[in-house]
Amino acid sequence: MTSIEFDELKAKLQRRLTPLLDSGVQLIMVETIESTNAQLKAQAVTSNQTLLLAREQTAGVGRRGSPWQSPPVGNLYLSYCIHSDRPLNELSLWSLGVTVAVAEALERELSIECKIKWPNDLYLQGMKVGGVLLETASLPSDDVAVVIGVGLNVASHPDPVLLQRPVTCISKHINKLVDLSMVAAAVSSAIVEMCRLSHAALQAWLMSSWSSRDLLLNQPVVVPTLGEGLCIARGLSHDGGLEVEFAGELRTVYAGEVSLGHVETQ
Ligand code: BTN
Numbered sequence: 001m002t003s004i005e006f007d008e009l010k011a012k013l014q015r016r017l018t019p020l021l022d023s024g025v026q027l028i029m030v031e032t033i034e035s036t037n038a039q040l041k042a043q044a045v046t047s048n049q050t051l052l053l054a055r056e057q058t059a060g061v062g063r064r065g066s067p068w069q070s071p072p073v074g075n076l077y078l079s080y081c082i083h084s085d086r087p088l089n090e091l092s093l094w095s096l097g098v099t100v101a102v103a104e105a106l107e108r109e110l111s112i113e114c115k116i117k118w119p120n121d122l123y124l125q126g127m128k129v130g131g132v133l134l135e136t137a138s139l140p141s142d143d144v145a146v147v148i149g150v151g152l153n154v155a156s157h158p159d160p161v162l163l164q165r166p167v168t169c170i171s172k173h174i175n176k177l178v179d180l181s182m183v184a185a186a187v188s189s190a191i192v193e194m195c196r197l198s199h200a201a202l203q204a205w206l207m208s209s210w211s212s213r214d215l216l217l218n219q220p221v222v223v224p225t226l227g228e229g230l231c232i233a234r235g236l237s238h239d240g241g242l243e244v245e246f247a248g249e250l251r252t253v254y255a256g257e258v259s260l261g262h263v264e265t266q
Contacts, residue, residue, distance in 0.1 A: 001074040001155075001180075006031060006055045009181050013053070016185035020192055026050045027188075032072075034059040036079035037135055037149040044137035044145035047081040051188050054078075060151065063120060063133055074155030074180055075169070076130075080191050083143045090199045091146060093240045095120055095134035097202050098148050100209050101190035102132065109186045110174060115215040118233070118242050119255050122152070123215055127160075127168035129153050148191055154178055203238065210236045225257045 001009075010029045017027060026049060033039055033054045038061065040047050054077045057070030070077050084091065096119055103114040103122055115123040122130040130152035137145040153169035155178065160167045170178050197205065211217060216233035223231045226246050234243040234250060241252040 001055060001072050003031060003055075005074075006072075009184075012179075012181035013184055016181055017051075017188060020189055023192075024049050025188075025192055027053070029053045029055075031055045033057055035061050035149075036077055037061060037133060037147050040079050040081040040147045041135060041137040041145070044081060044147070045139060047145065048083040049192075050081045051192075052079045052081075053184060061133065061149075062131060062151070068131075068133075068151050069158045070151065071156075076150065076152040076154050076180065076184055076187065078151075078184060078187060079147055079149040080188070080195075081145055081147050082195050083139060084146050084195075085143050086199065088144075089239070091136070091144070093199070093202055093206060094146065094148070094195070095132055096206055096210075096236070096240050097194045097197070098134065098150070098191055099132045100206060100213065101194040102130070102150055102152070102187050103213055104209070105186040105190040106170070106183070109182060110170065110178070112170070112174060114213065116210070116213045117215040118236065118258075119240070121215075124168050124170070124173045126215075127166040129157075129168050129170060129173070146195075148195075150187055150191070152183065152187065154180055154183055206236065206240075207238065216242070221258055223253050223258050225253065226251065 035057050036052045036054050040052055056072035057077050060068035060070035062068040099116050099120045106114045120132040133149040135147045139145050155171050157167045157169040219233050221231050221233045231244040231246045234245050237243050237252040241254045243252055
């Protein structure tokens, strides 16, 4: 994507996001940045309700500290910062909520079927297309700044051989070019709307919308903290964990505990 195309994207996105911007959200678009998440964390105090979108990231970050390759090829690198007074146990559902919200937005806009690999990976036909990284930064008040990062392979994807895992992009999946401003607007609106849900509404929505997209449902997973033996994923728990069946019992495990057979990277 050239700088000129990026300028056009800016104008289109401003138009598409008018209702959101009128409701108090600020949109910042930059050509190049180390990481949109890192930037919003660094300026968290002044970034309430800020969406930051970059054409490229030179040090994009994925979950578990892995790099997120972010060349200027027409993919989505977006972060949203919001100040919140919700307790941490409520916020822990947000990263799952954003993941479902993005999957739903893609399905709605593009008529595709988007699956989720717990907790935060977005998949098309068994190949990773994007992911969500939620981080927090402390504020001088009792509130916390929540920074929600979304990376989506829209026009291009990294080399699956180098990544050693199946990976795809939306354009390849639907076999045509995708309007990045449409994807960026749909994803931005979905994130902001999810953040405005009450905890009870989020919980109810997650429980009803998760299982039809759950890529791990009834699949074997490795949970080193449970020791050796077969674990079968059985869906989402009410507090956002992964329910697994192990030695005939249902147990709930959390993000740090589950290894899905490989290290999570892009
Ligand atoms: C994952 O590992 O699956 C999550 C990837 C999240 C990448 C996005 S791109 C925008 C934002 N800025 C970052 O540095 N990371 C997130």
